[in-house]
Amino acid sequence: MSEFASKGPRFVALCMLGLLLFNYPILALFNVPGTLFGIPLLYAYIFIGWAALIAMMAFVAEADR
Amino acid sequence: MLNGTVIIFTSFAYLGLLFAIAYYADERADAGRSVIASPYIYSLSLAVYATAWTFYGSVGRAASNGVGFLPIYIGPTLMIALWWVVMRKIVRISKQNRITSLADFIASRYGKSALLGGLVTLIAVIGILPYISLQLKAVSNSFTILVQYPAIIMPARVDAAPIREDTALWVAMILAAFTIAFGTRHLDAAEHHQGMVAAIAFESLVKLLAFLAVGIFVTFGIYDGFGNLFARAAAEPSLRAMMTPLEGVAGGYASWVWLTILSMMAIMFLPRQFQVAVIENVDEQHLNKAIWLFPLYMLAINVFVLPIAFGGLLHFPDGSVDADTFVLTLPMAEKRELLALLVFIGGLSAATGMVIVETIALSTMACNDLIMPVLLRLSSLRLNERRDLTGLLLGIRRGAIVVILLLGYLYFKLAGEAYALVSIGLISFAAVAQFAPPVLGGIFWKGGSRLGALWGLTAGFGVWSYTLLLPAFARSGWLPLDLLENGPFGVALLKPLQLFGLTGLDEITHAMIWSMLANIGAYVVVSLLVSQSADEHRQASLFVDVFRQTGEGGAARFWRGTASVPDLFNLLARFFGVAPAEAAFAEYANDKGLGWPDERLVADAELVHYVEVQLAGAIGSASARVMVASVVKEEALTLDEVREILDEASQVVVYSHRLEQKSRELEAATAELRAANERLKELDRLKDDFVSTVTHELRTPLTSIRAFTEILVDRPSMDPGQRNEFLGIITKEAERLTRLINRVLDLAKIESDKADWVESAVDMKEVVSDTLAAMGQLFKEKNIEVDVLLPERLPSVTADLDRMIQVMLNLLSNAAKFCDGANGRIEITLTESEGCVRIDVGDNGRGIDPGDHEAIFSKFHQVGDALTDRPQGTGLGLHISRRIVEHFGGRMWVETTPGSGARFSFTLPTGAPP
Numbered sequence: 001m002s003e004f005a006s007k008g009p010r011f012v013a014l015c016m017l018g019l020l021l022f023n024y025p026i027l028a029l030f031n032v033p034g035t036l037f038g039i040p041l042l043y044a045y046i047f048i049g050w051a052a053l054i055a056m057m058a059f060v061a062e063a064d065r
Numbered sequence: 066m067l068n069g070t071v072i073i074f075t076s077f078a079y080l081g082l083l084f085a086i087a088y089y090a091d092e093r094a095d096a097g098r099s100v101i102a103s104p105y106i107y108s109l110s111l112a113v114y115a116t117a118w119t120f121y122g123s124v125g126r127a128a129s130n131g132v133g134f135l136p137i138y139i140g141p142t143l144m145i146a147l148w149w150v151v152m153r154k155i156v157r158i159s160k161q162n163r164i165t166s167l168a169d170f171i172a173s174r175y176g177k178s179a180l181l182g183g184l185v186t187l188i189a190v191i192g193i194l195p196y197i198s199l200q201l202k203a204v205s206n207s208f209t210i211l212v213q214y215p216a217i218i219m220p221a222r223v224d225a226a227p228i229r230e231d232t233a234l235w236v237a238m239i240l241a242a243f244t245i246a247f248g249t250r251h252l253d254a255a256e257h258h259q260g261m262v263a264a265i266a267f268e269s270l271v272k273l274l275a276f277l278a279v280g281i282f283v284t285f286g287i288y289d290g291f292g293n294l295f296a297r298a299a300a301e302p303s304l305r306a307m308m309t310p311l312e313g314v315a316g317g318y319a320s321w322v323w324l325t326i327l328s329m330m331a332i333m334f335l336p337r338q339f340q341v342a343v344i345e346n347v348d349e350q351h352l353n354k355a356i357w358l359f360p361l362y363m364l365a366i367n368v369f370v371l372p373i374a375f376g377g378l379l380h381f382p383d384g385s386v387d388a389d390t391f392v393l394t395l396p397m398a399e400k401r402e403l404l405a406l407l408v409f410i411g412g413l414s415a416a417t418g419m420v421i422v423e424t425i426a427l428s429t430m431a432c433n434d435l436i437m438p439v440l441l442r443l444s445s446l447r448l449n450e451r452r453d454l455t456g457l458l459l460g461i462r463r464g465a466i467v468v469i470l471l472l473g474y475l476y477f478k479l480a481g482e483a484y485a486l487v488s489i490g491l492i493s494f495a496a497v498a499q500f501a502p503p504v505l506g507g508i509f510w511k512g513g514s515r516l517g518a519l520w521g522l523t524a525g526f527g528v529w530s531y532t533l534l535l536p537a538f539a540r541s542g543w544l545p546l547d548l549l550e551n552g553p554f555g556v557a558l559l560k561p562l563q564l565f566g567l568t569g570l571d572e573i574t575h576a577m578i579w580s581m582l583a584n585i586g587a588y589v590v591v592s593l594l595v596s597q598s599a600d601e602h603r604q605a606s607l608f609v610d611v612f613r614q615t616g617e618g619g620a621a622r623f624w625r626g627t628a629s630v631p632d633l634f635n636l637l638a639r640f641f642g643v644a645p646a647e648a649a650f651a652e653y654a655n656d657k658g659l660g661w662p663d664e665r666l667v668a669d670a671e672l673v674h675y676v677e678v679q680l681a682g683a684i685g686s687a688s689a690r691v692m693v694a695s696v697v698k699e700e701a702l703t704l705d706e707v708r709e710i711l712d713e714a715s716q717v718v719v720y721s722h723r724l725e726q727k728s729r730e731l732e733a734a735t736a737e738l739r740a741a742n743e744r745l746k747e748l749d750r751l752k753d754d755f756v757s758t759v760t761h762e763l764r765t766p767l768t769s770i771r772a773f774t775e776i777l778v779d780r781p782s783m784d785p786g787q788r789n790e791f792l793g794i795i796t797k798e799a800e801r802l803t804r805l806i807n808r809v810l811d812l813a814k815i816e817s818d819k820a821d822w823v824e825s826a827v828d829m830k831e832v833v834s835d836t837l838a839a840m841g842q843l844f845k846e847k848n849i850e851v852d853v854l855l856p857e858r859l860p861s862v863t864a865d866l867d868r869m870i871q872v873m874l875n876l877l878s879n880a881a882k883f884c885d886g887a888n889g890r891i892e893i894t895l896t897e898s899e900g901c902v903r904i905d906v907g908d909n910g911r912g913i914d915p916g917d918h919e920a921i922f923s924k925f926h927q928v929g930d931a932l933t934d935r936p937q938g939t940g941l942g943l944h945i946s947r948r949i950v951e952h953f954g955g956r957m958w959v960e961t962t963p964g965s966g967a968r969f970s971f972t973l974p975t976g977a978p979p
Contacts, residue, residue: 008150011356015146022139022325024318031311038292040299040308043371046135050142050364057146058357 010060021049067214067402079410086267087247087260094259101262102347104354109266110341111359115366116419117203120272120412122487125389127374131310136321138367140328142360153352154508158611159343163682167339168434172687174507174608175515176600179687182434188526189336190427192496197473199489200416205233207393207412217394219387237474240420241467248425249462262345268414273366275411280369282404283376283395298375323574330498336426428465433685436461441691454640480541491573492533499525502588511605517592525584532576535561628668628697633676636696640683649679673697759809766798808941815948826861827869829895829902836873849889862902862973864953872949875942876906876969884908900975907968912961922947
């Protein structure tokens with residue numbers, strides 16, 4: 001139960017973070033002309049943000065309990 | 066070299082390989098050495114989510130609106146973040162209740178309702194048909210295109226359309242045969258298909274590698290990396306808008322959000338996802354890795370979608386090639402035969418993986434929750450009396466697989482042409498999203514009721530059919546298009562695509578809003594209005610409180626009735642065969658510490674529950690309940706009784722909480738006791754020290770008395786002068802001994818609080834003058850000058866007069882002892898300050914070393930060198946004095962001014978006694 005108690009809220013927080021990152025209005029900030037390393041800004045943002053979210057999920061999932 | 070024969074041969078070789086893997090895994094499982102008991106295999110099997118839709122369709126969608134394909138994978142990533150809370154609970158519930166499918170889960174939650182199970186099955190089958198047709202379309206299209214190599218001709222323009230339709234039919238039939246071989250080889254009580262899972266995991270690897278291969282080829286082979294590709298696309302005026310696609314191109318933010326929500330539901334409630342994530346889960350801990358590995362897989366398979374889409378748009382600018390086929394046509398256009406073949410196999414693996422798992426899941430549902438309940442109720446079939454039903458069960462499942470695939474083919478023929486791949490799939494997503502309210506509500510809200518779920522599902526599914534299925538049929542010409550344009554009977558408010566005048570949204574968003582409104586609304590409202598039955602109440606608490614129960618025995622306490630062991634055994638044997646039933650009973654008896662067969666085995670609630678759970682693994686919980694009820698005499702529990710049992714359970718929880726608290730208190734008390742014990746030991750040690758010191762002190766005068774008396778006895782002729790001197794010493798030592806003993810007794814009294822204190826108002830001036838009077842003779846003899854400084858008025862203190870005199874006597878005799886031998890001088894000062902009377906006694910002796918200031922107040926401490934100085938007191942006087950002063954709330958201390966002697970001071974509070 002203690003494991004459940006400590007991990008659960010962290011995952012819920014990550015989900016909330018994801019819902020914020022991949023939603024209006026944050027998305028609109030990147031929906032503008034421009035590139036990052038030659039990749040259109042919106043696409044670069046989504047993929048980098050997505051990868052970061054997965055990394056955080058891995059961290060929470062594999063953290064010592 | 067790339068011709069029909071090669072392609073068909075390769076495909077069959079691939080399917081053969083899959084079968085070999087599945088066969089191997091099944092064999093290993095039978096030998097007890099499972100190959101799928103790994104979080105990595107589990108994560109890969111979850112990737113059955115990526116179907117032909119992902120493989121071909123994502124590029125098509127990206128080519129038309131840029132980022133529109135991404136919510137389908139970002140949504141699941143967000144949902145999986147919640148898996149630790151949600152999925153773990155579902156997996157735990159399913160394991161405890163031997164849930165065999167999504168329909169079984171919902172039916173079981175709402176009081177093992179066969180009606181609800183049937184409804185869920187119906188919705189799932191109808192809802193998933195478009196999705197299956199999508200796979201058939203993708204495989205037959207890719208085959209038709211590849212066969213034309215080196216020409217690139219879209220299937221719709223291939224002259225022999227019947228050939229393609231034949232292809233789809235062939236694909237459907239081959240997949241049906243393959244699925245039957247995979248999924249229905251034998252009846253497993255736990256509904257595990259280890260071989261299938263191993264094959265699916267392998268397929269996930271193949272499709273990922275194939276897609277990455279073509280992605281790398283397009284990005285780095287045809288073009289010069291990401292930057293180059295995007296720069297060239299941005300230079301095309303027609304593609305410029307796609308660099309910032311969220312305004313206009315992708316249908317705006319509302320569409321993005323709803324697609325995200327939709328896929329969040331899909332990853333949980335697609336029958337095949339439920340199958341691999343819940344039913345085929347062998348270890349809850351695998352979720353730990355899957356939570357990040359599976360999203361990583363989705364990220365990986367999406368990285369090259371945009372490059373391939375833009376590459377295709379640049380390569381085929383005239384629009385002659387369907388964007389859904391870019392993955393295949395780009396390698397073909399570049400004359401990469403092997404890569405094209407690999408892509409075809411990748412697409413095949415994506416499609417077959419989906420079809421196999423989906424149809425197995427659907428056939429289990431159809432068998433357990435739709436067909437068996439009906440057959441069991443048809444008394445004319447006399448199924449209850451059949452000896453062996455395993456063959457029947459497998460037969461039903463095999464039939465269901467064929468029928469489902471044929472229906473999928475039918476949908477493909479009827480409605481498959483009008484839509485792109487992704488649009489077809491989204492219709493299915495919207496259908497399974499209807500399961501979200503009853504499942505999520507069911508595991509977190511005990512109030513959700515059977516009727517609520519029934520009405521919610523019916524309403525949601527109704528709206529879905531009206532707003533998505535109907536238009537699909539209308540577009541393909543099976544219903545008049547007029548229905549879409551003007552509404553039924555010309556009522557514009559009821560137009561399926563603009564229901565109640567809601568416009569400006571894409572079809573899926575529009576359908577989701579209305580169906581979720583209807584579904585959740587009906588579920589909540591009906592649940593709140595209608596009260597639950599006893600069965601529902603029990604199941605609700607079993608599901609919602611799953612983490613508070615221990616083991617499967619939880620449900621057994623709700624059963625009451627009579628049964629017989631042979632009846633139960635025969636029941637199990639009919640569905641599983643005699644040998645597996647023997648094994649199941651032996652396992653149960655073994656747990657009870659008995660053998661099988663054993664006379665002592667009783668058909669109690671636990672055994673009945675055990676049999677029901679075993680049976681549920683084969684025929685679903687609703688049917689299992691009916692079957693068990695047919696062989697036992699059950700007394701129905703009333704709602705009140707169920708509540709009572711639940712209350713008992715919660716009382717047990719409360720009780721155990723109290724126990725925990727008590728044990729914590731006990732621990733605290735133990736710690737206190739331990740501390741007290743330590744203190745006692747310390748005191749004991751001090752007492753021992755004290756006793757040994759006292760004894761030592763007593764021995765000194767005694768030794769001296771004894772020595773002198775012995776001399777006197779030995780020498781009777783001693784001269785009288787010396788004899789008198791010796792007798793004087795003996796008398797003095799005896800007096801000292803008496804004094805010492807008195808002091809020790811006094812001290813013992815004070816320390817044990819047994820001293821008799823006589824409290825009264827004491828005037829310290831009186832004490833001082835009385836003491837001086839008593840000691841006047843001594844001072845005169847020693848020629849000591851005494852200065853007394855008394856104030857005019859001094860408040861009285863509350864104390865014991867005799868004790869105060871004792872203290873003063875002690876201080877004054879000390880001062881007399883230690884003051885200057887020739888010019889002795891003692892100074893006594895009484896002052897009043899801060900509610901205290903302060904008495905100082907100073908002398909002009911050699912003073913006391915500051916290091917000894919505290920020590921002289923301890924027992925038996927004598928100032929001076931023990932070797933050279935004769936002890937001049939008992940060593941207890943100051944200690945006792947301090948105890949007396951402290952008893953009356955005062956303080957005693959000593960100060961030394963170098964060169965002018967020591968000064969003892971003490972204070973006593975004035976006013977009320979302490």
